[in-house]
Amino acid sequence: MTSTPYDGLDVMPLAGAWRAGSSPDRFVDTDPYTGEVILEGQRASVSDVDDAYAGAVLAQRDWARTSPGERSAVFLRTAELIDARTEELVDWLTREAGTTRMRAYVEIGIVRATAMAAVTHTALGSRTVASDVPGKENRIYQRPAGVVAVISPWNFPLHLSFRTVAPALAVGNSVVLKPAEDTPVTGGLFIAKLLEEAGLPPGVLSVVIGRGSEIGDALVEHPTPRVISFTGSTAVGQLIPAKAGVKRLALELGGNGPMVVLDDADLDHAVDAAIFSNYWHQGQICMATNRVVVDASVHDELVDRFVARARDLVTGDPRLPETHVGPIISERQLAGVRNKVARSLDAGAELLLGGDPSGPTGRVLPPHVLLGTNDIPAAVEEVFGPVATIIKARDERDALAIANDTTYGLSSAVFTTDLERGIAFALEVEAGMTHVNDTTVHDDVHAAFGGEKQSGLGRFGGEWVLDDLTTEHWVSVQHVRRPLPF
Numbered sequence: 001m002t003s004t005p006y007d008g009l010d011v012m013p014l015a016g017a018w019r020a021g022s023s024p025d026r027f028v029d030t031d032p033y034t035g036e037v038i039l040e041g042q043r044a045s046v047s048d049v050d051d052a053y054a055g056a057v058l059a060q061r062d063w064a065r066t067s068p069g070e071r072s073a074v075f076l077r078t079a080e081l082i083d084a085r086t087e088e089l090v091d092w093l094t095r096e097a098g099t100t101r102m103r104a105y106v107e108i109g110i111v112r113a114t115a116m117a118a119v120t121h122t123a124l125g126s127r128t129v130a131s132d133v134p135g136k137e138n139r140i141y142q143r144p145a146g147v148v149a150v151i152s153p154w155n156f157p158l159h160l161s162f163r164t165v166a167p168a169l170a171v172g173n174s175v176v177l178k179p180a181e182d183t184p185v186t187g188g189l190f191i192a193k194l195l196e197e198a199g200l201p202p203g204v205l206s207v208v209i210g211r212g213s214e215i216g217d218a219l220v221e222h223p224t225p226r227v228i229s230f231t232g233s234t235a236v237g238q239l240i241p242a243k244a245g246v247k248r249l250a251l252e253l254g255g256n257g258p259m260v261v262l263d264d265a266d267l268d269h270a271v272d273a274a275i276f277s278n279y280w281h282q283g284q285i286c287m288a289t290n291r292v293v294v295d296a297s298v299h300d301e302l303v304d305r306f307v308a309r310a311r312d313l314v315t316g317d318p319r320l321p322e323t324h325v326g327p328i329i330s331e332r333q334l335a336g337v338r339n340k341v342a343r344s345l346d347a348g349a350e351l352l353l354g355g356d357p358s359g360p361t362g363r364v365l366p367p368h369v370l371l372g373t374n375d376i377p378a379a380v381e382e383v384f385g386p387v388a389t390i391i392k393a394r395d396e397r398d399a400l401a402i403a404n405d406t407t408y409g410l411s412s413a414v415f416t417t418d419l420e421r422g423i424a425f426a427l428e429v430e431a432g433m434t435h436v437n438d439t440t441v442h443d444d445v446h447a448a449f450g451g452e453k454q455s456g457l458g459r460f461g462g463e464w465v466l467d468d469l470t471t472e473h474w475v476s477v478q479h480v481r482r483p484l485p486f
Protein backbone atom coordinates (compact mmCIF):
# COMPACT_ATOMS: atom_id res chain seq x y z
CA MET A 1 0.00 0.00 0.00
CA THR A 2 1.42 3.40 -0.91
CA SER A 3 0.82 6.29 1.44
CA THR A 4 0.66 10.00 0.72
CA PRO A 5 3.97 11.58 1.80
CA TYR A 6 3.73 13.64 4.95
CA ASP A 7 3.38 17.37 4.31
CA GLY A 8 3.18 20.42 6.54
CA LEU A 9 6.72 19.87 7.79
CA ASP A 10 7.50 23.61 7.87
CA VAL A 11 5.60 23.80 11.17
CA MET A 12 6.03 21.81 14.39
CA PRO A 13 3.82 20.06 16.94
CA LEU A 14 3.75 22.32 20.00
CA ALA A 15 1.53 21.46 22.95
CA GLY A 16 -0.98 19.60 20.82
CA ALA A 17 -1.19 21.78 17.68
CA TRP A 18 1.04 22.01 14.59
CA ARG A 19 2.09 25.63 14.19
CA ALA A 20 5.04 27.80 13.17
CA GLY A 21 7.70 28.64 15.71
CA SER A 22 7.39 32.16 17.10
CA SER A 23 11.03 33.16 16.63
CA PRO A 24 11.52 35.97 14.07
CA ASP A 25 14.30 33.84 12.52
CA ARG A 26 13.87 31.03 10.01
CA PHE A 27 15.33 27.53 9.88
CA VAL A 28 16.67 26.49 6.49
CA ASP A 29 17.05 22.77 5.82
CA THR A 30 19.51 21.98 3.00
CA ASP A 31 20.71 18.90 1.14
CA PRO A 32 24.39 18.54 2.09
CA TYR A 33 25.29 16.99 -1.29
CA THR A 34 23.46 19.29 -3.73
CA GLY A 35 23.09 22.39 -1.57
CA GLU A 36 19.38 22.55 -2.49
CA VAL A 37 17.07 24.11 0.12
CA ILE A 38 14.56 21.37 0.93
CA LEU A 39 12.52 23.03 3.66
CA GLU A 40 12.18 26.39 5.41
CA GLY A 41 10.16 27.56 8.36
CA GLN A 42 10.05 29.76 11.43
CA ARG A 43 12.26 28.65 14.33
CA ALA A 44 10.99 27.93 17.84
CA SER A 45 11.57 30.56 20.51
CA VAL A 46 12.04 30.27 24.26
CA SER A 47 8.30 30.96 24.71
CA ASP A 48 7.55 27.98 22.41
CA VAL A 49 9.70 25.84 24.73
CA ASP A 50 7.55 27.05 27.66
CA ASP A 51 4.39 26.17 25.73
CA ALA A 52 5.74 22.72 24.83
CA TYR A 53 6.55 21.96 28.47
CA ALA A 54 3.17 23.25 29.71
CA GLY A 55 1.41 21.04 27.15
CA ALA A 56 3.61 18.09 28.09
CA VAL A 57 2.62 18.36 31.77
CA LEU A 58 -1.08 18.37 30.93
CA ALA A 59 -0.88 15.57 28.34
CA GLN A 60 1.29 13.32 30.51
CA ARG A 61 -1.36 12.88 33.21
CA ASP A 62 -3.82 11.17 30.86
CA TRP A 63 -1.14 9.38 28.84
CA ALA A 64 0.33 7.78 31.98
CA ARG A 65 -3.16 6.45 32.82
CA THR A 66 -3.58 4.67 29.47
CA SER A 67 -3.26 0.90 29.61
CA PRO A 68 -0.09 -0.92 28.48
CA GLY A 69 -2.22 -2.36 25.66
CA GLU A 70 -3.19 1.09 24.41
CA ARG A 71 0.43 2.28 24.47
CA SER A 72 1.64 -0.94 22.81
CA ALA A 73 -0.86 -0.42 20.00
CA VAL A 74 0.76 2.94 19.19
CA PHE A 75 4.19 1.34 18.79
CA LEU A 76 2.98 -1.67 16.82
CA ARG A 77 1.22 0.72 14.46
CA THR A 78 4.38 2.87 14.27
CA ALA A 79 6.35 -0.20 13.14
CA GLU A 80 3.75 -0.84 10.42
CA LEU A 81 3.94 2.80 9.31
CA ILE A 82 7.73 2.61 9.16
CA ASP A 83 7.35 -0.36 6.79
CA ALA A 84 4.79 1.48 4.67
CA ARG A 85 6.86 4.66 4.57
CA THR A 86 10.35 3.17 4.22
CA GLU A 87 11.05 4.72 0.79
CA GLU A 88 9.80 8.11 1.97
CA LEU A 89 12.15 7.86 4.94
CA VAL A 90 15.09 6.77 2.77
CA ASP A 91 14.46 9.80 0.59
CA TRP A 92 14.47 12.16 3.57
CA LEU A 93 17.58 10.60 5.11
CA THR A 94 19.59 10.79 1.88
CA ARG A 95 18.47 14.36 1.13
CA GLU A 96 18.57 15.84 4.61
CA ALA A 97 21.34 13.91 6.36
CA GLY A 98 23.47 13.00 3.31
CA THR A 99 23.37 9.29 4.16
CA THR A 100 23.91 6.63 1.54
CA ARG A 101 20.83 4.56 0.70
CA MET A 102 22.34 1.46 2.30
CA ARG A 103 22.92 3.36 5.55
CA ALA A 104 19.38 4.75 5.47
CA TYR A 105 17.92 1.22 5.33
CA VAL A 106 20.07 0.18 8.30
CA GLU A 107 18.95 3.18 10.35
CA ILE A 108 15.29 2.56 9.52
CA GLY A 109 15.71 -1.11 10.55
CA ILE A 110 17.08 -0.07 13.96
CA VAL A 111 14.23 2.38 14.44
CA ARG A 112 11.67 -0.29 13.57
CA ALA A 113 13.30 -2.63 16.10
CA THR A 114 13.17 0.16 18.69
CA ALA A 115 9.43 0.59 18.08
CA MET A 116 8.93 -3.15 18.63
CA ALA A 117 11.12 -3.12 21.76
CA ALA A 118 9.05 -0.22 23.13
CA VAL A 119 6.10 -2.60 23.38
CA THR A 120 8.04 -4.57 26.00
CA HIS A 121 8.40 -1.44 28.15
CA THR A 122 4.72 -0.52 28.41
CA ALA A 123 3.83 -2.59 31.49
CA LEU A 124 5.60 -1.13 34.52
CA GLY A 125 5.33 -3.18 37.67
CA SER A 126 5.90 -3.11 41.37
CA ARG A 127 7.55 -5.39 43.90
CA THR A 128 7.50 -5.86 47.61
CA VAL A 129 10.53 -5.88 49.86
CA ALA A 130 10.81 -7.06 53.44
CA SER A 131 10.81 -4.65 56.37
CA ASP A 132 12.43 -4.72 59.82
CA VAL A 133 9.23 -3.22 61.24
CA PRO A 134 6.67 -5.88 62.28
CA GLY A 135 3.49 -5.73 60.19
CA LYS A 136 5.02 -3.42 57.57
CA GLU A 137 4.68 -4.17 53.87
CA ASN A 138 6.95 -2.23 51.50
CA ARG A 139 5.78 -1.83 47.94
CA ILE A 140 8.07 -0.26 45.34
CA TYR A 141 6.20 0.96 42.28
CA GLN A 142 8.08 1.74 39.06
CA ARG A 143 6.57 4.92 37.61
CA PRO A 144 7.19 7.13 34.57
CA ALA A 145 9.63 9.93 35.41
CA GLY A 146 7.27 12.64 34.09
CA VAL A 147 8.31 15.01 31.30
CA VAL A 148 11.46 14.03 29.40
CA ALA A 149 13.56 16.45 27.32
CA VAL A 150 15.38 14.85 24.38
CA ILE A 151 18.17 16.68 22.56
CA SER A 152 19.69 14.83 19.60
CA PRO A 153 22.44 15.18 16.95
CA TRP A 154 22.31 15.04 13.14
CA ASN A 155 24.45 12.00 12.35
CA PHE A 156 21.88 9.21 12.93
CA PRO A 157 18.97 11.58 13.43
CA LEU A 158 16.01 9.23 13.28
CA HIS A 159 17.57 6.56 15.48
CA LEU A 160 19.23 8.87 18.01
CA SER A 161 15.97 10.72 18.67
CA PHE A 162 13.71 7.67 18.59
CA ARG A 163 15.89 5.55 20.93
CA THR A 164 14.85 7.86 23.80
CA VAL A 165 11.48 9.07 22.53
CA ALA A 166 10.04 5.55 22.08
CA PRO A 167 10.86 4.02 25.50
CA ALA A 168 10.12 7.34 27.24
CA LEU A 169 6.61 7.40 25.76
CA ALA A 170 6.10 3.66 26.18
CA VAL A 171 6.34 3.90 29.97
CA GLY A 172 3.96 6.87 30.12
CA ASN A 173 6.19 9.94 30.00
CA SER A 174 5.57 12.91 27.74
CA VAL A 175 8.46 14.26 25.65
CA VAL A 176 9.76 17.56 24.33
CA LEU A 177 12.21 16.79 21.52
CA LYS A 178 14.81 19.12 20.04
CA PRO A 179 16.46 17.65 16.96
CA ALA A 180 19.70 19.08 15.53
CA GLU A 181 19.50 22.17 13.31
CA ASP A 182 20.70 20.19 10.27
CA THR A 183 18.06 17.43 10.56
CA PRO A 184 14.73 18.91 11.73
CA VAL A 185 12.66 16.40 9.75
CA THR A 186 14.48 13.08 10.21
CA GLY A 187 15.45 13.97 13.78
CA GLY A 188 12.04 15.25 14.85
CA LEU A 189 9.13 16.15 12.60
CA PHE A 190 8.89 12.82 10.77
CA ILE A 191 8.89 10.99 14.10
CA ALA A 192 6.06 13.21 15.33
CA LYS A 193 4.06 12.54 12.14
CA LEU A 194 4.56 8.78 12.48
CA LEU A 195 3.50 8.71 16.13
CA GLU A 196 0.56 11.01 15.47
CA GLU A 197 -0.66 8.75 12.64
CA ALA A 198 -0.12 5.76 14.94
CA GLY A 199 -2.52 7.27 17.50
CA LEU A 200 -0.32 9.14 20.00
CA PRO A 201 -2.58 11.76 21.64
CA PRO A 202 -1.85 15.47 20.96
CA GLY A 203 0.61 17.18 23.30
CA VAL A 204 2.34 14.00 24.48
CA LEU A 205 5.18 14.74 22.06
CA SER A 206 6.20 18.29 21.16
CA VAL A 207 9.06 19.09 18.78
CA VAL A 208 10.97 22.37 18.97
CA ILE A 209 13.01 23.26 15.89
CA GLY A 210 15.72 25.75 16.73
CA ARG A 211 19.34 26.37 17.51
CA GLY A 212 20.99 24.89 20.57
CA SER A 213 22.56 28.29 21.24
CA GLU A 214 19.10 29.93 21.28
CA ILE A 215 16.75 27.46 22.99
CA GLY A 216 19.15 24.88 24.46
CA ASP A 217 19.51 26.56 27.84
CA ALA A 218 15.74 27.07 28.13
CA LEU A 219 15.17 23.38 27.46
CA VAL A 220 17.74 22.21 30.00
CA GLU A 221 17.24 24.79 32.77
CA HIS A 222 13.41 24.67 32.70
CA PRO A 223 11.96 23.37 35.98
CA THR A 224 9.47 21.02 34.25
CA PRO A 225 11.50 18.13 32.79
CA ARG A 226 12.58 15.41 35.22
CA VAL A 227 15.04 13.92 32.72
CA ILE A 228 17.43 15.49 30.20
CA SER A 229 18.46 12.94 27.58
CA PHE A 230 21.25 14.55 25.56
CA THR A 231 23.10 12.92 22.68
CA GLY A 232 25.80 15.05 21.10
CA SER A 233 29.34 16.30 21.51
CA THR A 234 31.31 16.10 24.73
CA ALA A 235 31.98 19.85 24.39
CA VAL A 236 28.27 20.68 24.74
CA GLY A 237 27.32 17.70 26.89
CA GLN A 238 29.77 18.49 29.68
CA LEU A 239 28.04 21.85 30.23
CA ILE A 240 24.61 20.24 30.74
CA PRO A 241 24.93 19.07 34.40
CA ALA A 242 25.55 22.55 35.82
CA LYS A 243 22.59 23.95 33.87
CA ALA A 244 20.18 21.11 34.50
CA GLY A 245 20.24 21.25 38.28
CA VAL A 246 18.35 18.47 40.07
CA LYS A 247 17.31 16.29 37.15
CA ARG A 248 18.22 12.87 35.85
CA LEU A 249 20.83 13.05 33.12
CA ALA A 250 21.40 10.63 30.29
CA LEU A 251 24.46 11.89 28.43
CA GLU A 252 25.61 10.08 25.27
CA LEU A 253 28.64 11.99 24.06
CA GLY A 254 31.60 11.74 21.74
CA GLY A 255 33.89 8.78 21.15
CA ASN A 256 37.43 7.98 20.05
CA GLY A 257 37.08 4.29 19.28
CA PRO A 258 40.25 2.20 19.19
CA MET A 259 40.27 -0.94 17.07
CA VAL A 260 43.15 -3.12 18.28
CA VAL A 261 44.62 -5.71 15.91
CA LEU A 262 46.69 -8.29 17.83
CA ASP A 263 49.51 -10.37 16.35
CA ASP A 264 47.31 -13.46 15.74
CA ALA A 265 44.41 -11.60 14.09
CA ASP A 266 42.77 -12.66 10.84
CA LEU A 267 44.03 -9.65 8.87
CA ASP A 268 41.44 -9.85 6.06
CA HIS A 269 38.66 -9.78 8.62
CA ALA A 270 40.32 -6.98 10.60
CA VAL A 271 40.91 -4.82 7.52
CA ASP A 272 37.31 -5.22 6.32
CA ALA A 273 35.98 -4.27 9.76
CA ALA A 274 38.38 -1.33 10.08
CA ILE A 275 37.43 0.04 6.64
CA PHE A 276 33.74 -0.11 7.54
CA SER A 277 34.26 1.33 11.04
CA ASN A 278 36.32 4.24 9.72
CA TYR A 279 34.42 5.26 6.61
CA TRP A 280 30.77 4.29 7.04
CA HIS A 281 28.67 7.44 6.92
CA GLN A 282 31.87 9.36 6.18
CA GLY A 283 33.15 8.53 9.67
CA GLN A 284 30.41 10.68 11.24
CA ILE A 285 29.51 8.11 13.88
CA CYS A 286 30.21 8.29 17.61
CA MET A 287 31.27 4.60 17.53
CA ALA A 288 33.56 5.08 14.50
CA THR A 289 37.08 3.69 14.72
CA ASN A 290 39.15 6.81 15.28
CA ARG A 291 42.36 4.83 15.81
CA VAL A 292 43.51 1.50 14.38
CA VAL A 293 46.11 0.21 16.85
CA VAL A 294 48.17 -2.57 15.29
CA ASP A 295 50.73 -4.99 16.72
CA ALA A 296 54.15 -4.28 15.19
CA SER A 297 54.43 -7.83 13.78
CA VAL A 298 51.45 -7.35 11.46
CA HIS A 299 51.51 -3.57 11.12
CA ASP A 300 53.07 -3.14 7.66
CA GLU A 301 50.93 -5.82 6.06
CA LEU A 302 47.75 -4.37 7.57
CA VAL A 303 48.67 -0.86 6.40
CA ASP A 304 49.19 -2.05 2.79
CA ARG A 305 45.89 -3.91 2.71
CA PHE A 306 44.01 -1.09 4.45
CA VAL A 307 45.23 1.62 2.06
CA ALA A 308 44.39 -0.56 -0.97
CA ARG A 309 40.82 -1.09 0.27
CA ALA A 310 40.33 2.58 1.26
CA ARG A 311 41.54 3.73 -2.20
CA ASP A 312 38.85 1.60 -3.86
CA LEU A 313 35.89 3.07 -1.98
CA VAL A 314 33.38 4.88 -4.20
CA THR A 315 32.78 8.50 -3.22
CA GLY A 316 30.04 10.85 -4.38
CA ASP A 317 26.26 11.12 -4.59
CA PRO A 318 24.64 9.30 -1.63
CA ARG A 319 21.57 8.53 -3.77
CA LEU A 320 23.57 6.23 -6.03
CA PRO A 321 23.54 2.64 -4.79
CA GLU A 322 27.27 2.14 -5.43
CA THR A 323 28.37 5.08 -3.25
CA HIS A 324 30.27 4.23 -0.06
CA VAL A 325 31.31 7.72 1.06
CA GLY A 326 28.97 10.70 0.62
CA PRO A 327 29.01 14.32 1.82
CA ILE A 328 30.01 15.73 5.19
CA ILE A 329 26.92 17.29 6.77
CA SER A 330 28.05 20.96 6.84
CA GLU A 331 30.84 23.38 5.93
CA ARG A 332 31.64 23.78 9.60
CA GLN A 333 32.09 20.03 10.14
CA LEU A 334 34.18 19.69 6.95
CA ALA A 335 36.44 22.55 8.01
CA GLY A 336 36.86 20.93 11.42
CA VAL A 337 37.87 17.56 9.92
CA ARG A 338 40.37 19.16 7.51
CA ASN A 339 41.82 21.23 10.31
CA LYS A 340 42.46 18.08 12.40
CA VAL A 341 44.23 16.46 9.41
CA ALA A 342 46.38 19.55 8.83
CA ARG A 343 47.36 19.80 12.50
CA SER A 344 48.17 16.09 12.56
CA LEU A 345 50.50 16.47 9.57
CA ASP A 346 52.16 19.42 11.31
CA ALA A 347 52.62 17.17 14.34
CA GLY A 348 54.51 14.61 12.25
CA ALA A 349 51.83 12.24 10.91
CA GLU A 350 52.38 10.70 7.47
CA LEU A 351 49.55 10.98 4.91
CA LEU A 352 49.22 7.66 3.06
CA LEU A 353 45.94 8.52 1.32
CA GLY A 354 44.12 11.83 0.99
CA GLY A 355 42.69 14.26 -1.53
CA ASP A 356 40.52 17.32 -1.88
CA PRO A 357 36.76 17.44 -1.34
CA SER A 358 34.52 17.23 -4.42
CA GLY A 359 30.82 17.20 -5.38
CA PRO A 360 28.38 20.07 -6.08
CA THR A 361 28.84 21.56 -2.60
CA GLY A 362 32.48 20.43 -2.30
CA ARG A 363 31.70 18.38 0.80
CA VAL A 364 32.66 14.86 -0.32
CA LEU A 365 35.98 14.27 1.37
CA PRO A 366 37.74 11.14 0.05
CA PRO A 367 39.01 8.53 2.53
CA HIS A 368 42.14 9.67 4.31
CA VAL A 369 44.73 7.40 5.95
CA LEU A 370 47.24 8.79 8.45
CA LEU A 371 50.15 6.94 9.97
CA GLY A 372 50.89 8.44 13.34
CA THR A 373 51.35 8.18 17.06
CA ASN A 374 48.72 8.43 19.78
CA ASP A 375 49.53 12.08 20.46
CA ILE A 376 48.67 13.58 17.04
CA PRO A 377 45.42 15.63 17.01
CA ALA A 378 43.60 13.03 14.85
CA ALA A 379 44.27 10.43 17.56
CA VAL A 380 43.66 12.64 20.61
CA GLU A 381 40.44 14.27 19.31
CA GLU A 382 37.28 12.76 17.85
CA VAL A 383 37.67 13.40 14.09
CA PHE A 384 34.07 12.68 12.95
CA GLY A 385 35.13 12.40 9.31
CA PRO A 386 36.53 9.82 6.83
CA VAL A 387 40.00 9.85 8.36
CA ALA A 388 41.73 6.75 9.74
CA THR A 389 44.79 6.98 11.96
CA ILE A 390 46.90 3.82 12.13
CA ILE A 391 49.17 3.52 15.16
CA LYS A 392 51.89 0.88 15.65
CA ALA A 393 52.01 -0.88 19.05
CA ARG A 394 55.09 -2.78 20.31
CA ASP A 395 53.02 -5.67 21.67
CA GLU A 396 49.65 -6.50 23.31
CA ARG A 397 50.48 -4.60 26.49
CA ASP A 398 51.47 -1.49 24.55
CA ALA A 399 48.32 -1.81 22.39
CA LEU A 400 46.15 -1.82 25.52
CA ALA A 401 47.95 1.21 26.94
CA ILE A 402 47.48 3.10 23.65
CA ALA A 403 43.80 2.08 23.42
CA ASN A 404 43.15 3.39 26.94
CA ASP A 405 45.22 6.56 26.57
CA THR A 406 42.22 8.75 25.71
CA THR A 407 39.70 10.84 27.59
CA TYR A 408 36.88 9.02 25.77
CA GLY A 409 35.40 5.56 26.40
CA LEU A 410 32.52 4.71 24.09
CA SER A 411 33.03 1.86 21.60
CA SER A 412 36.12 -0.25 20.87
CA ALA A 413 37.14 -3.52 19.25
CA VAL A 414 39.88 -6.14 19.39
CA PHE A 415 40.86 -8.65 16.70
CA THR A 416 42.47 -11.98 17.61
CA THR A 417 41.88 -15.60 16.58
CA ASP A 418 42.06 -16.59 20.28
CA LEU A 419 38.60 -15.70 21.64
CA GLU A 420 39.55 -16.09 25.33
CA ARG A 421 42.48 -13.74 24.74
CA GLY A 422 40.05 -11.34 23.05
CA ILE A 423 37.59 -11.40 25.95
CA ALA A 424 40.37 -10.90 28.51
CA PHE A 425 41.69 -7.96 26.49
CA ALA A 426 38.17 -6.52 26.08
CA LEU A 427 37.64 -6.49 29.85
CA GLU A 428 40.77 -4.33 30.25
CA VAL A 429 39.59 -1.69 27.78
CA GLU A 430 38.20 1.41 29.52
CA ALA A 431 35.04 1.70 27.45
CA GLY A 432 31.32 1.07 27.65
CA MET A 433 31.44 -1.34 24.69
CA THR A 434 34.14 -3.63 23.29
CA HIS A 435 33.49 -5.98 20.38
CA VAL A 436 35.72 -9.01 19.84
CA ASN A 437 36.33 -9.61 16.11
CA ASP A 438 33.78 -7.09 14.92
CA THR A 439 33.44 -3.45 13.96
CA THR A 440 33.38 -0.69 16.57
CA VAL A 441 30.18 0.55 14.89
CA HIS A 442 27.64 -1.78 16.39
CA ASP A 443 24.32 -1.06 18.08
CA ASP A 444 21.66 -3.48 19.25
CA VAL A 445 18.36 -2.41 20.80
CA HIS A 446 18.57 -5.35 23.23
CA ALA A 447 22.05 -4.64 24.67
CA ALA A 448 23.44 -1.93 26.97
CA PHE A 449 24.71 0.95 24.80
CA GLY A 450 26.71 3.73 26.42
CA GLY A 451 30.05 5.20 27.35
CA GLU A 452 32.59 5.62 30.12
CA LYS A 453 34.91 8.56 30.90
CA GLN A 454 34.03 11.67 28.84
CA SER A 455 31.77 9.63 26.54
CA GLY A 456 28.81 9.85 28.83
CA LEU A 457 26.50 8.63 31.57
CA GLY A 458 23.75 6.05 31.36
CA ARG A 459 22.78 3.26 28.99
CA PHE A 460 20.32 2.76 26.15
CA GLY A 461 18.86 -0.56 25.04
CA GLY A 462 17.11 -3.46 26.75
CA GLU A 463 15.91 -2.88 30.29
CA TRP A 464 18.82 -0.47 30.94
CA VAL A 465 17.13 2.41 29.15
CA LEU A 466 14.40 2.43 31.82
CA ASP A 467 16.91 3.36 34.55
CA ASP A 468 16.85 6.94 33.27
CA LEU A 469 13.22 7.11 32.18
CA THR A 470 11.42 5.78 35.22
CA THR A 471 11.42 6.50 38.92
CA GLU A 472 10.42 4.49 41.98
CA HIS A 473 7.63 5.29 44.40
CA TRP A 474 7.85 3.52 47.76
CA VAL A 475 4.45 2.95 49.30
CA SER A 476 4.43 1.23 52.67
CA VAL A 477 1.41 -0.32 54.37
CA GLN A 478 1.32 -0.78 58.15
CA HIS A 479 -0.89 -3.84 58.66
CA VAL A 480 -0.79 -3.86 62.49
CA ARG A 481 -0.37 -0.85 64.71
CA ARG A 482 3.32 -0.49 65.54
CA PRO A 483 4.77 0.65 68.86
CA LEU A 484 6.23 4.16 68.51
CA PRO A 485 9.01 5.58 70.73
CA PHE A 486 6.68 8.21 72.22
Ligand code: NAD
Pocket residue numbers: 151152153154155156160178179180181210211212213215216217220231232233234236237252253254255285286287382384410451455456
Ligand atom coordinates in the same frame (compact mmCIF):
# COMPACT_ATOMS: atom_id res chain seq x y z
P1 NAD B 1 26.36 18.96 19.21
O1 NAD B 1 26.77 18.76 20.62
O2 NAD B 1 26.88 20.14 18.50
O3 NAD B 1 24.76 19.06 19.10
C1 NAD B 1 23.93 18.05 19.62
C2 NAD B 1 22.58 18.66 19.95
O4 NAD B 1 22.76 19.58 21.02
C3 NAD B 1 21.94 19.44 18.81
O5 NAD B 1 20.56 19.25 18.82
C4 NAD B 1 22.28 20.88 19.18
O6 NAD B 1 21.36 21.81 18.65
C5 NAD B 1 22.16 20.81 20.68
N1 NAD B 1 22.84 21.90 21.39
C6 NAD B 1 23.88 22.66 20.96
N2 NAD B 1 24.20 23.55 21.92
C7 NAD B 1 23.36 23.34 22.97
C8 NAD B 1 23.21 23.93 24.24
N3 NAD B 1 23.98 24.93 24.66
N4 NAD B 1 22.25 23.45 25.06
C9 NAD B 1 21.45 22.42 24.68
N5 NAD B 1 21.55 21.83 23.47
C10 NAD B 1 22.50 22.28 22.63
O7 NAD B 1 26.71 17.61 18.45
P2 NAD B 1 26.51 17.26 16.91
O8 NAD B 1 27.58 17.95 16.12
O9 NAD B 1 25.10 17.50 16.52
O10 NAD B 1 26.75 15.68 16.90
C11 NAD B 1 28.00 15.11 16.82
C12 NAD B 1 28.50 14.66 18.18
O11 NAD B 1 27.54 13.79 18.79
C13 NAD B 1 29.77 13.86 18.10
O12 NAD B 1 30.63 14.25 19.14
C14 NAD B 1 29.30 12.43 18.32
O13 NAD B 1 30.27 11.55 18.83
C15 NAD B 1 28.19 12.63 19.28
N6 NAD B 1 27.29 11.48 19.25
C16 NAD B 1 27.24 10.65 20.34
C17 NAD B 1 26.44 9.52 20.31
C18 NAD B 1 26.38 8.57 21.47
O14 NAD B 1 25.44 7.76 21.53
N7 NAD B 1 27.32 8.61 22.40
C19 NAD B 1 25.68 9.26 19.17
C20 NAD B 1 25.78 10.12 18.08
C21 NAD B 1 26.57 11.24 18.14
